[in-house]
Amino acid sequence: MSKINFDNRVAIVTGGGNGLGRDYCIELAKRGAQVVVNDLGGTGAGLGQSKSAADNVVAEIKAAGGRAIASYDSVATRAGGNAIVDAAMAAFGRVDIVINNAGFLRNSRFEDLTDEQLDSILGVHLKGAFYVSQPAYRIMKEQKYGRFVFTSSASAMFGHPWQTNYAAAKGGLMALSNVVALEGLRHGIQSNALMPTANSRLSGEMHDGWTEVTNVSKILAEVDFATVNPLLVPEANTPLVLYLVSERCKATHGIYSCNSARYARVFIGATEGYVANGGRIATPEEIEANWSAVEDRARYHTPQSVYEEFLPVVQSVKRAKQT
Ligand code: NAI
Numbered sequence: 338m339s340k341i342n343f344d345n346r347v348a349i350v351t352g353g354g355n356g357l358g359r360d361y362c363i364e365l366a367k368r369g370a371q372v373v374v375n376d377l378g379g380t381g382a383g384l385g386q387s388k389s390a391a392d393n394v395v396a397e398i399k400a401a402g403g404r405a406i407a408s409y410d411s412v413a414t415r416a417g418g419n420a421i422v423d424a425a426m427a428a429f430g431r432v433d434i435v436i437n438n439a440g441f442l443r444n445s446r447f448e449d450l451t452d453e454q455l456d457s458i459l460g461v462h463l464k465g466a467f468y469v470s471q472p473a474y475r476i477m478k479e480q481k482y483g484r485f486v487f488t489s490s491a492s493a494m495f496g497h498p499w500q501t502n503y504a505a506a507k508g509g510l511m512a513l514s515n516v517v518a519l520e521g522l523r524h525g526i527q528s529n530a531l532m533p534t535a536n537s538r539l540s541g542e543m544h545d546g547w548t549e550v551t552n553v554s555k556i557l558a559e560v561d562f563a564t565v566n567p568l569l570v571p572e573a574n575t576p577l578v579l580y581l582v583s584e585r586c587k588a589t590h591g592i593y594s595c596n597s598a599r600y601a602r603v604f605i606g607a608t609e610g611y612v613a614n615g616g617r618i619a620t621p622e623e624i625e626a627n628w629s630a631v632e633d634r635a636r637y638h639t640p641q642s643v644y645e646e647f648l649p650v651v652q653s654v655k656r657a658k659q660t
Contacts, residue, residue: 354390
């Protein structure tokens with residue numbers, strides 16, 4: 338197996354100063370990428386700022402003979418997003434890879450969630466990804482090449498109590514990635530959403546209050562963490578991310594999960610479903626009576642656009658018209 342390398346590729350990693358982003362930066366640089374280590378340098382709750390987070394990673398890369406620059410702009414403003422991409426262009430002259438990874442947590446019960454908790458989380462995760470990725474996309478379109486990773490979360494795809502703000506933002510990133518993938522394909526631009534997992538400083542922001550939601554905390558108590566704890570490290574996510582942003586990867590429009598070094602595709606599907614006899618509009622009672630067919634996941638479709646959903650639907654309606 339020849340080694341995946343990033344010679345002559347320029348990568349922007351937001352939130353590259355700690356945790357997962359730090360490891361992406363170091364491994365990308367080891368494999369030849371020129372890296373923009375972007376980090377605002379605040380706490381796990383997104384408070385304060387400092388240059389040291391990005392500077393330390395750049396120093397580590399340079400000490401190992403790699404090429405990197407630091408960027409301290411916040412992704413959460415339009416000006417910050419532009420400045421991060423401008424810094425990549427000024428230092429390295431192109432942008433091939435954007436890993437949208439910056440973020441923090443401000444958890445709360447749904448009914449107690451404040452505007453500040455909502456706006457700050459949507460701002461850093463969701464709007465931040467727009468602000469960095471739009472200027473980068475324009476450059477990638479000119480280059481006819483680009484790779485995006487948008488960092489989503491199992492909290493969005495599967496659910497986590499006390500994270501309505503975070504899950505909504507992370508779900509939005511999955512949607513953003515899907516559409517960037519559709520529009521980018523003809524320009525050589527690929528985009529995938531990542532659901533990473535690792536013990537990081539964000540674990541310290543999870544607090545215990547949410548365990549009041551006993552249907553979820555009961556499952557938590559059942560998990561044998563002793564088996565997976567050694568694998569719940571940032572480094573376990575890096576191989577998947579590096580593959581996704583490599584030239585060799587042809588996958589786009591996907592959602593991929595890394596959990597304890599288990600790498601998997603996560604997908605959204607529609608069941609075969611139920612169409613009333615004769616291919617007509619069903620009554621609520623008919624839907625109730627056929628609920629098992631609506632729910633039956635034995636057969637399903639995974640449409641890759643709004644219009645692709647119509648293809649199996651037309652077949653189902655045609656079949657029902659015969660009945
Ligand atoms: P981390 O806290 O170690 O790293 C996040 C970095 O983002 C920090 O260095 C922080 O300073 C930076 N950052 C925060 N706001 C910023 C801003 N406005 N502009 C630029 N940089 C900013 O956290 P971790 O665990 O490495 O998380 C990385 C990403 O992965 C986050 O988006 C997180 O939501 C996501 N994630 C993490 C999971 C985990 O299990 N650790 C699970 C699912 C998703």
